[in-house]
Amino acid sequence: MNRLTLCGAVVLLAASPPALARPPSPLPAMTPPAASDRVLVIAPHPDDETLCCAGYLQLAVRSGATVGVVWITAGDSFEIDAMLTERTLRPRSAGLEQLGLRRIGEGHAAADLLGVPRANQFLLGFPDRDIAALLQHPDAPALRSRYTGASAVPYIDALRTGDPYTGAALRANLQEIIDRFAPTVVLAPSLLDRHPDHSSSGALALELLAARRPAAHLYFWIVHGGLDWPAPHGLHRNRPLSPPRRAAALAWQQLPLDAALQSGKLSALRAHHTQMEVMSRFLNAFVRTNEIYAPAP
16 A cells, blocks of 8 residues: 655645545345245355354244255365364375365354254265366266265265265255255355355256245355455454445345344354364454345346
């Protein structure tokens, strides 16, 4: 940032008064969950359910609604996390699978804090960072994870342990959860999220819900909105969250978070120990005075 001397600043102001920047208009309020709702969060990785939707989940529980979370992957490709847990610069496939187990446990702990019953916490366990590839080639042979080395769901508490890493199996798994849970409200990642696991999971949710009757209300959220978002990083509980520039055209709505909802979100976020070790300033930036959602077109 350039610095001006006091005298220079006075001359500049006198010569050309700067235009005052208008603060962004407040986003319209989102309809809060009702007691009759069945709210399902589709999270590509453990921690997404907290970053995007911890406030909404708590408010739904407070209102008497039924809530659930489904994790598409176990987040088992995050090599930086594995380096810390294994204390090596070259984490092994087995170490990355162990990381997946640890992140699943953290996801369960966070969801517990948010009031999601264990019976409504679902793990699919498909390969982290490969969801887009699976869905782009649904009839291809089983994909082998570049990270864990697995070519089928390895996690014992997954919905269908041993299912092959194929697009058809992933689609069938998520369809089964939607049919079983019968949501009235689904919160899924935006197609404009920069992470391909996120955008492709959102596209799959949109596809599966389009044919469902009775229809569920689908709302998009976003986590990876660009390197400069959310700004500033760190914990700023008095600031609102605004949409990122890459997704500014969506019809965003806001859900206000009171102090209790913020505190619950922060507690759940801290349950994700592996993630907090390496990116706490980014994660904490989602604990704001609101959460933002965009209704699917």
